[in-house]
Amino acid sequence: MVPALMAAVSLRAATLPEDRVEAMYHRYDGGGVVVDGPAMAIRRHITNDVSVGAEYYVDSISAASVDVVTSASPYSEQRTETGMTVDWLYGATLMGATYTHSTESDYESNNYGLAVSQDIFGGMTTVTMGYAHGDDTVMRNDTDFEEPIDRDDFRLGLTQVLTPTLLATVDYEAITEEGYLANPYRSARVLGAQVPEQYPGTRTTQALSVAGLKSWDEDTAVSAGYRYFTDTWDVTAQDIELGATRYLGNRWVVDLSYRYYTQNGASFYSDDFDREYNYMARDKELSDFRSHAVGARVSWLFHDSLPFGLSRANVTFAYDYMRFDYDDYTDLRTGDPYEFDTQLLQIYFTTWY
Amino acid sequence: MRITAAVALIVFSLTGCVRLEPWVKPYEREVLADPIMSISRDPMLDRYRQHVFDTREAARGGTVSAGGGCGCN
Structure with missing residues (x-):
């Protein structure tokens, strides 16, 4: 089961999105899981102050991850996601609404989002607010199990021009969920014996991030970001991300990035419980772990001689290498703490028209 | 230096010492409009x-x- 990708409107400035087409092939391969598929998106002004968009996204999943092979059976499935967006510009205010539907054989998700973005202070400051509501259904393929999840998502963001070469952003997001929040297939362990996981029926998460983007010289930009996360399951997490972008001539752009993530696990997580408790989880995503990710992107820009009246376009190859190290999650096949490497490849084309 | 000045301006403004005005004019935002600053x-x-x-x-x-x-x- 995979979360929805395009659930809420994300407005950063009170200007309408450009008319643009995006297409992507993505492939994730690591930890026994392969996910690949295409994605497409289109944006178009229908009047001077209204823009509409549509998105289509497919994940073909082949999963034989460590928790699947040690407590269930490997599986293959497909997730399909479609989304629609409309934005309306009124003076210095941009309002947006979106609907996203995601479906797979044992999970269905519907998300409805609203967002407002307002430029103030001579255009140096942009304030954004967003709300999204989600209705999900969790199912099992082998039984008639079916349970709902209700979700409310609140966001507040600020983008500030600090100098002619420096931008800063601050974002806060709170998400509350109520319903069946466990995985119906996964097991916990009690003194080595596998038992069904038991999760609380509610969860509230909060995340606060700050980021800066600086023009280093006329060809180079550098960025840095930090996020702090906490929730009512006693998970705390932090991540930092550093990036650099540079033009090479007028045809190429290269991006390099590094991300470090660390988290302390949920209060009801254990690799192996000493007795049965009301709440028990053995989801490695709720354990203590660290991850590193290094990435590179190369973009080839097209400015001229484009057919069909297109104004510009680019093709991008993006590659990320990630490593995950778990402190308190045993690989039951070897008896050692679990760790894995993974790779993400994205091939991307976009054009403006 | 400009950051320090900006922060000082905000602090002075919040304490009522100075009226806060936008200090980066639209014509000074050419660099910020470059795609790599997105x-x-x-x-x-x-x-x-x-x-x-x-x-x-x-x-x-x-x-x-x-x-x-x-x-x-």
Whole structure:
């Protein structure tokens, strides 16, 4: 089961999105899981102050991850996601609404989002607010199990021009969920014996991030970001991300990035419980772990001689290498703490028209 | 130096010493308009990469390219 990708409107400035087409092939391969598929998106002004968009996204999943092979059976499935967006510009205010539907054989998700973005202070400051509501259904393929999840998502963001070469952003997001929040297939362990996981029926998460983007010289930009996360399951997490972008001539752009993530696990997580408790989880995503990710992107820009009246376009190859190290999650096949490497490849084309 | 001046201006303004005025004029924002100064230059690439992290971590939200809520199970 995979979360929805395009659930809420994300407005950063009170200007309408450009008319643009995006297409992507993505492939994730690591930890026994392969996910690949295409994605497409289109944006178009229908009047001077209204823009509409549509998105289509497919994940073909082949999963034989460590928790699947040690407590269930490997599986293959497909997730399909479609989304629609409309934005309306009124003076210095941009309002947006979106609907996203995601479906797979044992999970269905519907998300409805609203967002407002307002430029103030001579255009140096942009304030954004967003709300999204989600209705999900969790199912099992082998039984008639079916349970709902209700979700409310609140966001507040600020983008500030600090100098002619420096931008800063601050974002806060709170998400509350109520319903069946466990995985119906996964097991916990009690003194080595596998038992069904038991999760609380509610969860509230909060995340606060700050980021800066600086023009280093006329060809180079550098960025840095930090996020702090906490929730009512006693998970705390932090991540930092550093990036650099540079033009090479007028045809190429290269991006390099590094991300470090660390988290302390949920209060009801254990690799192996000493007795049965009301709440028990053995989801490695709720354990203590660290991850590193290094990435590179190369973009080839097209400015001229484009057919069909297109104004510009680019093709991008993006590659990320990630490593995950778990402190308190045993690989039951070897008896050692679990760790894995993974790779993400994205091939991307976009054009403006 | 400009950052220090900006922070000082905000502090003085909040304490009522100075009336806060926009200090970066529209004609000074040419560099900020360059595509490499976009917070998310290629939205689909950034959203999917963030999605990969969201599905493997307990943390979610608060990022520019975050997709809002999810049914993370």
